Amino acid sequence: DAMVIQNPRYQVTQFGKPVTLSCSQTLNHNVMYWYQQKSSQAPKLLFHYYDKDFNNEADTPDNFQSRRPNTSFCFLDIRSPGLGDAAMYLCATSRVTFSEQFFGPGTRLTVL
Amino acid sequence: GQNIDQPTEMTATEGAIVQINCTYQTSGFNGLFWYQQHAGEAPTFLSYNVLDGLEEKGRFSSFLSRSKGYSYLLLKELQMKDSASYLCAVKSQGNLIFGKGTKLSVKP
Numbered sequence: 656d657a658m659v660i661q662n663p664r665y666q667v668t669q670f671g672k673p674v675t676l677s678c679s680q681t682l683n684h685n686v687m688y689w690y691q692q693k694s695s696q697a698p699k700l701l702f703h704y705y706d707k708d709f710n711n712e713a714d715t716p717d718n719f720q721s722r723r724p725n726t727s728f729c730f731l732d733i734r735s736p737g738l739g740d741a742a743m744y745l746c747a748t749s750r751v752t753f754s755e756q757f758f759g760p761g762t763r764l765t766v767l
Numbered sequence: 768g769q770n771i772d773q774p775t776e777m778t779a780t781e782g783a784i785v786q787i788n789c790t791y792q793t794s795g796f797n798g799l800f801w802y803q804q805h806a807g808e809a810p811t812f813l814s815y816n817v818l819d820g821l822e823e824k825g826r827f828s829s830f831l832s833r834s835k836g837y838s839y840l841l842l843k844e845l846q847m848k849d850s851a852s853y854l855c856a857v858k859s860q861g862n863l864i865f866g867k868g869t870k871l872s873v874k875p
Contacts, residue, residue: 667792697771697854697865698810745809755800758809 658682659759661746668736676731676762678746686752687729689721690745692761698745701740704729705752733764741766771866773855778872779845787840787869789855793825797858801829801840804852804868813840813853845873 668674678687687704690698697699701715704723718740720732733740743763747756770792781784791799798817802810814822816831816838828841840853852868 694872695867697867699865700863707796734787752859753797755812755815756810758811761809 657748659748659757661744661759661762662764664760665763665765666720667767668733669767670738671735674733674736674764676744676746676764677693678729678731678759680746680748680757681750682693682757683725683726684748684750684757685726686749686754687723688745688749688756689729689731690746690747691740692743692745703752732741736764736766738766740764768857769857769862769864771852771855771857773866773869775867776870776872777794779842779874781845781847781873783845784841784843785845785871787842787853789838789840789866791836791838791857791864791866793836793857793859793864794838795860797832797837797860799829799831799858800854800856800863801827801852802808802856803873804854806851812829819871842871847859847873847875849873 661678688703689701701713722730723732743761745761746759749756772790801813804810814829823828826843831838850873852870854868855866857864
């Protein structure tokens with residue numbers, strides 16, 4: 656089945672210790688997104704790629720970086736996680752930018 | 768500014784009909800999505816409206832009025848599994864803005 660896969664589902668890191676979250680897709684979609692979602696809040700778009708073209712949201716902290724080495728994979732790097740970065744991180748894909756999005760199951764990040 | 772408003776919580780009874788409203792004030796409008804999100808899970812797509820009117824898809828329907836900046840999601844014949852958060856999202860000027868979602872609880 657075509658899908659969006661995120662690993663790991665749960666990630667624990669220490670304050671200030673770099674962490675990388677991964678996302679892969681078998682849908683062959685052009686666009687990949689990373690969202691941050693805190694409890695009872697709306698998903699907040701961090702960045703998205705159309706193919707290799709990177710689009711950073713204006714209010715995404717510099718602490719967050721992303722890489723898309725090929726169509727199938729996309730990574731979220733948090734260089735120095737703070738306690739406020741604890742959240743669910745959702746990866747999504749779509750054929751065209753901001754058309755119907757297909758979400759992965761998410762990675763729940765805990766910062767100790 | 769960009770703003771999307773939805774009720775925070777709603778409760779309804781199994782078998783009933785419920786309407787979840789969404790109002791938006793955005794700079795430009797290119798379409799409106801509804802997503803369903805069960806607790807601890809990822810959102811899943813329900814509907815997309817770009818023109819005024821009602822779109823029906825099984826038990827779920829979505830309505831849009833662009834002049835009023837208003838949409839609603841109508842759920843019929845409610846089932847216990849419909850207990851979830853329902854997110855309204857507006858596509859505007861090359862961006863997608865999500866509302867905070869409406870948590871629907873379906874009671875027996």
